[in-house]
Amino acid sequence: MGSLFTEGQHLFLDKNDDRWQNAMDLIIEKVEELDELLKPSSIVLRDFDESDTEIEEYVLKKGFFKTTLPESCTVEDLSWANTEEYISTLSSKSRKHFRQDVAPFEDYFDIEVKQTLAEDEIRQFMALYQNVWSKNLDVNTFPFNKSVFEKMSADTNWEFIILRLKKEKQEQNETDNPIAVMFCFNNNNITYVPAFIGMDYDYVQKYQTYRQMLYQTIVRAQSLGFKKINFGYSSSFEKKKLGATIYPRVAFIQAKDNYSIEMMGIIQKK
Incomplete structure (x- = not known):
């Protein structure tokens, strides 16, 4: 239930109906059938x-x-019409954070949104994603191969928010290449899902790249008329400062041996 490409509610169950446990019994029976067929090392029911x-x-x-x-982060208010209205939705501390750490850097970037990627862009964005993957200790995932990025590019439900430093803002030896990319999925024109991010860590501190990318993702989702943003796991403190609501989440694991700590590593790194 759930996968590394999904985040949010995976089980839809009417617990007002007295038969809900019977429905769950049928789901568990199907899971057991798949367990026998696929023989995984564990079964994980996620995001409860x-x-x-x-x-x-x-x-x-x-x-x-x-x-x-890790906590799940969701932006649930995209009803604002401009930056000032957006700022008004934030807490007083978050408004201060936005004015100090986000707004001053917005003019440093050229922002581009693409639906498909060229071959060289796929290679660049893979490298940026792997930079983040190698440093993310909150969630235990595995690096995606090139075919995954090619399929994202070919699928009309995916798009890519790209940040480049403006030429006039670049200092000596700074790059013209993208320094951050957000891989975003359109879920039925209702929920915007920034599923993965890639960054060049040489620029993150100096230009507040991560915070800028979070903000530009919010701006993009609002401009497209989405109702909410599923901002995923980890970095909940930074996402909360930009308006996300934080939800504690749990998973349930059925291990095939006694090494429960090893099994827990499927979900969360030590």
């Missing part, structure tokens, strides 16, 4: 609300154990 004690009690009785996920 930490406060859902009914689901927790049910799943634990099925032989799973609970583990904490």
Whole structure:
């Protein structure tokens, strides 16, 4: 339930209906069938609300154990029409953060959005993504091969927000190449999903690249008329400062051996 490409609610269950546990029994039976067929090293049910004690009690009785996920971050208010209205939705501390650490750097960047990528751009963006992947200790994933990025480029539901330093802002020996890219998915024109980010870490501190990319993603989603943004896991403090609501999430794991710590590494690095 869930995958490295998905984030948010994966289970849709009407618990007002007395038969909800019967429905869950059918799901678990299907999971067990797939377990026999595919023979994975573990089964992971992901992205449950930490406060859902009914689901927790049910799943634990099925032989799973609970583990904490990084917090999920969602921007739920995109109803503003301009920057000042957006700022007004933030807390007083977040407004100060925006004016000090985000707004002053916006003019340093050329921002481009592309739906498809050329061969050289795929190579560049792969390298930027791998920079982030190698440093992300919150979520245990694996590096994607080139074909994944090629499929993103070919799929009309994906787009790419690209940041470059403006030529007039560049100092000596600074690059014309993209220094950050956000890989974004359109979920039925309702939810905007910035699924992955790539960055050149030589520029992150000096130009506040990560914060700028988060903000430009919010601007892009609002301009397209989306209702909300699923901002994913990790860096919840930075995302909260730009208006995201933070939700604690848990997963349930059914391990095939006694090495539960190893199994937990599937979800979260030590």
